Amino acid sequence: MAAFPQPKTNDEACDLITKFVRGYAAAIPQNNFDQAFYKACVCTSATLETDSESAKAVFRLVIPPTFVNSPDPANPTIHGGAIAHWFDSCTSMALLCVKNIWDGSWSGVSRNLNVTYLRPPKEGEVIVIESEVIQSSRNIATIRGVMIRESDGKLLATCQHDKAKPHRPGARIPVKL
Numbered sequence: 001m002a003a004f005p006q007p008k009t010n011d012e013a014c015d016l017i018t019k020f021v022r023g024y025a026a027a028i029p030q031n032n033f034d035q036a037f038y039k040a041c042v043c044t045s046a047t048l049e050t051d052s053e054s055a056k057a058v059f060r061l062v063i064p065p066t067f068v069n070s071p072d073p074a075n076p077t078i079h080g081g082a083i084a085h086w087f088d089s090c091t092s093m094a095l096l097c098v099k100n101i102w103d104g105s106w107s108g109v110s111r112n113l114n115v116t117y118l119r120p121p122k123e124g125e126v127i128v129i130e131s132e133v134i135q136s137s138r139n140i141a142t143i144r145g146v147m148i149r150e151s152d153g154k155l156l157a158t159c160q161h162d163k164a165k166p167h168r169p170g171a172r173i174p175v176k177l
Contacts, residue, residue, distance in 0.1 A: 006099075006100065007046075007048060007096070007097070008048075009048070010045070010046050010047055010048055011046075013046035013047070013048050013057075013096060013097045014043045014044070014045055014046040014057075016046075016096055017043040017046055017057055017093045017096055017097075018042070018043050020093060020096065021038055021041055021043065021093070022038075024038055025038035025039055033066075034085060034089075036064040036066040036067070037061070037064070037066075037067070037082070037085065037086060037089070038089075039064075040061040040062055040063070040064050041059050041060075041061045041086075041089070041090070042059065042060050042061065043057060043058070043059055043093070044058050044059065044060050044128075045057070045058045046058070046094075046096075046097050047097060048097050048099075049097055049098045049099050049133065049136075054132050054133055054134065055094055055095070055097035055098045055132070055133040055136075056094060056097060056130070056131060056132045056133070057090065057093055057094040057096070057097060057130075057131045058128060058129070058130050058131070059090045059093075059128065059129045059130075059131070060126065060127070060128050060129075060150070061086075061126070061127060061129075062124065062125070062126050063078060063121055063122065063123050063124060063125050063126075063127060064123070065123050065124075067079055067082035067123075068123050069120075075122075076122050076123035076124070077120035077121070077122055078120065078121045078122065078123065080115070080117055083115060083117065083121070083147065083156075083157055084113060084115045084159075086129060086147070087113065087115055087129065087145045087147070087157070087159040087161060088110060088113055088161065090129040090131050090145060091131040091143035091144075091145045091159065091161040091163075092107040092108070092110075092143070092161070092163065093107065093131070094131035094132065094133050094143055095107045095108070095133060095136070095141060095143070095163065097133070098133055098136050098141070107163065108141070108163040108164055108165045108166065109163065109164055109166050110161065110162070110163060110164075111140070111162040111163060111164045112160075112161070112162040113159060113160075113161050113162075114159060114160045114161075115157055115158070115159045116157060116158045116159070117156075117157050118155055118156055118157055118158070119149075119154055119155070119156045119157075120156070121147070121149065121156050121157075125149055125150075125151070126149070126150040126151065127147055127148065127149055127150060127156065128147070128148045128150050129145060129146070129147050129148075130145065130146045130148070131143055131144070131145045132144050132145075138165070139164060139165045140162065140163065140164050140165070141162070141163045142160065142161070142162050142163075143160075143161045143162075143163065144158070144159070144160055144161075145158065145159040145160075145161060146158050146159075
């Protein structure tokens with residue numbers, strides 16, 4: 001497959017992220033555990049890295065019932081592993097906004113994902129995940145993520161995600177854009 005195109009505007013970056021999310025959802029089995037997330041996840045904005053601005057991406061989703069932690073309908077909180085997965089995906093996609101991202105290859109592999117859970121999100125709530133690339137170099141990157149409940153602006157969780165570019169000659173993005 002082809003390398004990621006280098007977006008030239010923030011709107012192009014958001015469109016590229018959206019195409020990647022939709023392409024990934026189409027490439028994985030329909031019964032895959034994360035299919036509901038990719039169908040619900042929408043990139044609402046992206047900021048390309050400049051000399052004075054960090055690369056950023058913002059996502060919004062209505063939490064689907066797939067990820068509920070408890071069978072108690074009165075308390076449909078979301079499983080912590082699902083939250084970690086959402087951070088993994090959303091922070092990784094922010095790398096598409098970095099200048100000359102890793103020679104056009106995809107977003108690398110996780111080295112470390114540290115999540116701090118502050119408040120439990122619940123099924124049906126609208127959440128916003130903001131991702132900011134704090135540091136990136138030729139082979140590693142650090143991305144910060146925050147999860148906010150849209151209705152009241154409460155901070156639900158934070159993360160720090162460290163990524164590495166594996167040495168894979170000729171590796172290209174795993175989905176069709």
